[in-house]
Amino acid sequence: MQSKKWWQNSVIYQIYPKSFKDTNHDGIGDINGVIEKLDYLKELGIDVIWLNPVFCSPMDDNGYDISDYMDIAPEYGTMNDMDRLIAEAKKREISIIMDLVLNHTSDEHPWFIESRKSKDNKKRDWYIWRDPKTDGSAPNNWRSKFGGSAWEYDERSGQYYLHVFSKKQPDLNWDNPEVREALYEMIHFWLKKGIAGFRLDAITFIKKSDMMDDFPSDSSDGLSPVDIGTLNQPGLLEHLHELKKKAFNQDIFTVAEAPGVLARDLPDYVGDNGVFDMLFEFGHVDIDLDKDGKWYKPLDRPLSGLKKVISESQEVINQIGWSPLYIENHDLPRSINHFLGQHVDGPIPAKLLATFYMLLKGTPFIYQGQELGMTNVNFPSIEYYNDIASIGQYKQAVEEGYSEEEALKTIWRRSRDNGRTPMHWDNGNNAGFSEHEPWLSINPNYQTINVQNNLTDSNSVFHYYRQLIQLRKNNEVLLHGSYDNLMPDDKDLWTYTRSLGNEKIIVILNFSDKTVPLHLPSPININETPLLIGNYSAENNEPMETNLLRPFEARVFQLKSEN
Template sequence: MNAQQSPLLWWQKDIIYQVYPRSFQDSNADGIGDLEGIRRRVGYLRSLGINAIWLSPIYASPMADFGYDISDYTGIHPLFGNMNDFDRLIAEVHDAGMKLILDLVPNHTSDQHPWFIESRSSRDNPKRNWYLWYDARPDGSVPNNWLSAFGGSAWEWDETTQQYYYHAFLKEQPDLNWRNPEVQEAMLNVMRFWLDRGVDGFRVDVMWHMIKDQQLRDNPVNPGYLPHMPTCDQVLPVYSTDQPEVHELVQKMRQLLDTYHERMMIGEIYLPINKLVMYYGAGNNGAHLPFNFMLLSLPWDARQIAASIDEYEGALPARAWPNWVLGNHDQPRVTSRVGLQQARVAAMMLLTLRGTPTIYYGDEIGMRDVPIPFEEVQDPQGLNMPDKNLSRDPARTPMQWDNSVNAGFTTARPWLRLAADYSRINVQRQEQDPYSMLHLYKRLIKLRQQSPALYGGNYIPVHADTQALAYIRKAEDAPSFMIILNLSHRPCYFKAWQQPCKGRIILATSPELEGTQVADAVNLAGDEGIIIELEP
């Protein structure tokens, strides 16, 4: 729970904002967002107080999985523009004093990537061992029981070479063989290409998938599987993910990053806390920020969240830096998970916990999941599963900028339909409303950036019950704050028994409370959160 003593680096102090490029801003009237559109909105992000932009994939791709199936790691998909557009974007981002983080997808390529085309051409091709090719079992069945995250077996038969190849996701996304040193060097060269071009870091897709059990042992059957769960959950992926050797690969990527000035690496890792923290590496030589998705998956319950924060803080290795995420392109939006009023409380939590926060585009205006008719579903996870409700499309709809046609996102038909209420829920309208979600985010971000206790201080747990969560953020020679969050819809009553709670409310989800003096006892309305500047 102690803040580190050395000066904070940019990725520790800054706030990361995820842009899903297809849905942020269209500049050429094709209904799909692009790099030039993002460039035109850099000023908005700067005004919001954002310091670092993370882009979901923009690489050349057949788009079987909307860019997570890459056919050229050093090329830009024409939908998003070209390399000149990228260079203009990164120059503008840097001129604004901001950082740019790219998605890196090292676990798998597209089946249209030249590497895979060579690999599947014959069994003796030099790139055959760049992917995971195996014979059928003696009875002709698949090599083992591993399942694809998008449904069905993770093995695809190749008629030409009479072997199966492994794909953890779509069959159009064959997994690379990271035990092959040539694969490792090829991917490090991809990183060098973009680092030399000026990118400030990478978010590494499915980092925990990158290496698999060499013996190809069957995964155990999941005794807790229920019919409503994704089919891949029928087995526990103990041999197909999170293998011990993965940490050696992450360390090699980190070593490369460390040869550049202040570059960083985020790891996408959906694992329990005790396994997640292993990705920091021994002596912090792994990922700088293994993504902590706790707030995406936990029940919205004050006691459970408080206990999990303590577990996370207690499990962090020495000098490791925490991080927090409320939303991303794979999960339902926070407003749809907890409701509009609790989303305001969630924003206060995200921006006052210790560590680097990540904001998903549109959450700052309270965008909700948009109902996409079955016949319009585009996400392969939704298309390949019997249950269309597993589609991720509802959380990927276009950014709602204003009340003009298509919310100012495009003048053409958007690739996904917009929310029906975009004329009321948009950036332009909320910028004019001092009580809006956008204004709350701006004020929280500004307070965080100006307060050493919030961007770098210690986390001190205070209280949690069936309704309220309270904690203190404290730094030496700077004001300290107590944050009290009512995670229920009913009024709650808080009394500080062990920590003094004397001070003034300086920010609240309901601005009417601001300026109020408090002394030990606080009464909160339902869906209320407050930040108290404590008296010295």
């Protein structure tokens, strides 16, 4: 079991600073924009801000290619601005956690610049270099996560370096103790500034296999997924436990992005005997992807599959630890389209999803704009897209025979830029994000879906999130109660309970776009049971029918003790 911690009663708000609020009129969001909107976040009711990378970076991957861990990118401001953000947030009882990339750096980081100078450079072994094959080709046929070979040839030294992601993101060699010590020193630098912890990016990639043989290709490009030799490799947990011991040895909060970790493996990663406080799982958000994560080959994602993935995770969390609850982030499309369909929008479906995930066991994460019901955007051509992964997937789809129109539609559905379009603050020019043309185009629906409209409408998605946050904080059963999935085979309804001692709350969700009958298993009876919250209750004057659920309806009841 995991002992109770301060962050278990928190709600975390993720900010992608490039798209949050621009204050210096260059079309790019900045740290001062975050400071300007702290009171808005306080009104929402959040406790912690997860700030996406603001370190110095050439921005090949929007800041996940770091060239200096101990300085701020000029686009975002200065170190003085960062210090002021930490202080101003603290005044409002809001903590800051930073996004930390430990798997790789930018190829413009001083460490890599030294490493590539020569084979005998002191920092050569800080990265992963290999000789070419006898025919001059790459050491093996691994495909990078962003497409193309995971190996980049360096003319100057005659070797290849490994990059799981972009060729401008060379992977660090975690088997070198000097690398690890340098990273630990950097972590302590930030903790001394008063941040509350870290979100760890792609942490399960840090340990690489020594196996460099050929692997069967899975596509016409002759390459095989890089995961086979870089994800969850033997020795990973040894590195992670040292990271915890030497860098995370104080009362901070850590949550890791850990692709490849299954629910059954969670005890090794989270809890008092694990490494991190929480671990992001991907089963529920990647349920529509094929085994290699390709967007352009979408799989069916029936509700039963989503329920199964979430319920398996919740059952493990019941026993051993805590879970981050999320349905959106900077790497995902907007949840309303992701889970309910590309053509679905409006406050009712947005509130359904909010109810579904905010009342599970764990700590909720809200991604910027999610609390407004922001949706995907359908840009007219690939030229409008900035995301390196989207462009790579588009090119690969076309190379495999998809038409440009077909390839673009898959980008509409799954592009990371769906979640990166600038925040909608009002219905004015550029949605109130900037007085300058934004770095990424605004979603055209900003005139109806924006902060200004949400704040003035008491029935808005924003105010519904506020109610859910208060409901969680005022009910111990929603914090520490166990999860139980009812009617797991129902194709339209998701019904689950949270139980603690004699208290029980039931969450009833209609994931379909039609009215469906409700038949709860005996002995549960919701007649004359208090409705705690519902996404239709304040929308219209229609009487609620006990045994019918309207399209995308959500209801939450406090069950009587005899139930």
